[in-house]
Amino acid sequence: MDPKPINEGMLLEDHDHGMPEEEEITEDDMNGIHNIEEDTRTISEIAMELHHPNKSQVLLDQERFLPIANVVRIMKTQMDPQAKLAKDAKECAQECVSEFISFIASEAAEICNITKRKTITADDLLTAMEATGFDNYAEPMRIFLQKYRQAHKITGPIHRTHPDYVRPPQFQMDPFVRPLFFDTEQGRRCTETQYVINGSEIVKNAPLGEEWNEQTGTLNTRADGYYMEEPMEPMPMEEVEIEEHEEIIEQDSLGAIALEQQGQMQIYVDPKTKQHFAAKETPNGMELYPLIIQDTPLQLENVSGPNQFVMNMPDGRAIPHGMGQEEPQPVSSSSVMRKIGQNPSSYAQQHHHVSHVEQHDDVEYEEEEEVDQVEEDTVPVPIAPRPAATRVQPKRTPTKRKK
């Protein structure tokens, strides 16, 4: 009979475990170390033979897996106190969880590739889980992410649910996961939104009733804003939530422009000078407004420069303003930036708070509300109309790797 040899093995294992608890723990640790070494060598051989025949690099033994003691401690929380764990079960869980981490990270990397971004964030990992069928993980992990941001006073991007996500049956009756709020010296902030202000800071609560859409479970943003934004290293940034325009305009004696939209603002970064710009699309093209970053751990320089830029497409041509102009500076391979109108003192004393976002080529941005410029010496410059690029985001089928 087949069961008999297995039972004999089980009995032998039981006999081996019939020792005092302390000694048993010691033996488990020792066996764990040996098992780690052997499993590492085996899997390394398979990896080298199947995927990298010419590579001789192999990760160190201890680095390929999580420590087996940690894995066993987590496993025992799901079992009876009197239950026992076989050695092969410990090793099996250790290998499987490493493959899980590598698998999700690889999927998140593909998501970043689609959106031309270079940094994998927690939000990308969450989207990767939704894309690969780990639907049960999505809501607990999203709540974890909101709580983490709230505790560390971090604002992150709005999460866009992957189209392949299917809500599990046990969560069907639950309300959708909502963003949380936290308090800073400048006021109340939201964990899942980003606003940009170019002017004096206004402290307002986000109008949750207007922004939160219960039916879709997301903040009211543009429908095709799929994987659009990418935050850099999450850090305690100070951001402002805007609710009234007139108040902003009145309080800003320097005549700066306040920008507001329901979703996120597109931020461009000049890689050469590290200058940040807020992008605002007008009928005449996309205008860039310089932003000065403060209180950033990266310690960027506060660069004072002209107060307005106009970005040309390769097929467009900018008409220079009557005031002084400089040579165009390269921002990206597909566009040329030119400065129009110099007014350094108008914003040298301004304080802007913004999160870092890398530049995106061919980025569309739909402004729902427009605020007129207050500066008297700034006149809109007519330039060639920017062609309306329609971005179609192809739907991805879940990619489950099979070796």
Place this chain on the structure above:
Amino acid sequence: MSQFPEVLDNNLLHAENNETAEYIQNDGTNQSEVFMEHPYTPNMHPINMPSIVEGAVHPYNNLIHHNDAIPPAKYASMRQMTEDFWREKKQKMTEISEEDMLNKSKNMSVPMARVKKIMRIDDDVRNFMIASDAPIFMAQAAEFFIEEMTAMGWQYVSEARRRILQKADIASAVQKSDQFDFLIDFLPPKTVPTTSTNGPGHMSEDSFQDPNMHSDFHQRTSNSSVNRSHHN
């Protein structure tokens, strides 16, 4: 692979069933399959259990047969266990306080640096930067993964009235769930572990070794010694 043609056929049939069946039906099908095909419990019904022989020689004989000291399974089905598991996890995440979150992010149950290194194992990830919140997020997900896999395996142990969680229980849990398809390479289906009879001493690097093959303790010690000397 060719040594087990029947097993392959069964797997193909199961795969087809899994692909075509709906979510609920799939669970029902898997549940019935579990009861019929669990390798360690040929007789599931207590009525058919052989009676305990008095004066059994081996002290662990009671683990094989029905034992009143072992309580019945907590959940009636794997699906119910899974739903209760995730409801509990979501509730736990919802109720965690801001202070507990700060403590949790500093003292994760797995080391953060190790998680980051494992994330970079894949070549696709090597060209990317990893934000500071990603390892913490992944560590929490890994904890959920270990807990869910163990809970599913433990469900099989409870249904069989046993007390030892083995690799076969985890393998059965993995095979019954679509979300674990990426683990197929690590858990060959229904392979009976056999003792390796490889020659003593150093094993050639070119030789292919089945990851599911179990070496005896002496060989493990020998291999460990070889690895240790190599790294020193």
